[in-house]
Amino acid sequence: MHDGDTIRSCDGERIRIANIDAPEMRGSPKCRDRRRRGWCDYALATRSRDALARFLEEGRVTLRRQGEDRYGRTLATLAVNGRDAGQYLVDRRLARPWR
Numbered sequence: 001m002h003d004g005d006t007i008r009s010c011d012g013e014r015i016r017i018a019n020i021d022a023p024e025m026r027g028s029p030k031c032r033d034r035r036r037r038g039w040c041d042y043a044l045a046t047r048s049r050d051a052l053a054r055f056l057e058e059g060r061v062t063l064r065r066q067g068e069d070r071y072g073r074t075l076a077t078l079a080v081n082g083r084d085a086g087q088y089l090v091d092r093r094l095a096r097p098w099r
Contacts, residue, residue, distance in 0.1 A: 002025065002049075003022055003025045003045055003048065003049050004022025004045060004049045004051070004052050005020050005022035005048075005095060006073065007052070007078075009063075014071075014072070015063065015073060015074045015075075016074065017076070017077065017086050018076055018077050018098075019077055019084070019086040019097065019099075020086035020089055020095040021095060022045065022052075022089060023041040023045035024040050024042075024045055025042065025045045025046070025049070044094065047094055048094035048095055051089060051092060052089060055080055056078070056085065058080050059081035060081060061079070061080055061085075062078070062080075062082075063078055064079075
């Protein structure tokens, strides 16, 4: 797991959760480049990542692919036992909605 909106599947596929934006982890290029400032709250990024990891362990994960982003990651929504992972993080203020 990279951060609160990007994971790697068991077979190595990089997956970007399509419906949220989570804070960037320390060392992210978005945080190093002052012209392209991302959401760089490292403490919140760690909490978001850890909350997503715990949520994904709660049951069966389903993935709904929606194409790829500009970095070659699979864009998808994730759900655990029918509960949307992105909405789970947004409801806890660990991510914000993204379209």
